[in-house]
Amino acid sequence: MSDVNTFSPNDITVSMTEKAIAYARKQLKSSTDAKGIVLGVKKSGCSGFKYDLQLLEVVTGNERSFQVADDVILYVTAEALPYVNGTEIDYTTEGLNSTMKFNNPNAKDECGCGESFNI
Template sequence: MSTFQPIRIHLTDQAAERLKKFLGENALACAVRIGVCRSGCAGYSYKMQVTQEPVSSEEWVVEVKGIRLLIPKEFARWLDGLEIDYGRSGVNESFRFRNPHAKALCGCGESFSFE
């Protein structure tokens, strides 16, 4: 069952282009699942996965710039207002996340906390 929820997720043009490229590389892919997992020295990190699995009843569907994002309901309050960017820093390219609910970042920038 697909349930659309007004969760605000913002994608920069660069992030949207990159996600569209990932989706285009897999003809069966239909969405990008975004979640949070326990990781790193600050406690949590983001995880993103291109998926061809159907929407679960435990997820909200958010469409941004033509990309279907699947957000687990258990993380919706933490991800509401999330901005996802994609860019280069030196020789590395990566997604960058700006979350108004994150209270602290670790020194290397790979994890964050909500407390």
């Protein structure tokens, strides 16, 4: 039997904690043009891929939308879907530092700063 993972776009789940939603809501209110938050991945970082989370101003149709709250939509780029399936996005505060944290069950390795991962 092979260790090949199958990927079905219909089985994708990505979620945000209440703290992450509250932070996203605050960011969305600061922009009059933002339609939601978009999550992508880029080849970068010390572990291979880097999460890319930004305000989305133009929906191109290359994104899958997740209604994470009544007033917050999380978009995930088509390229990122297989890498972030099952990911929960959290907003954490440690001391004076606050950051988005990605709890990604697909990540086999993460760098020490938590910004990059390997599948």
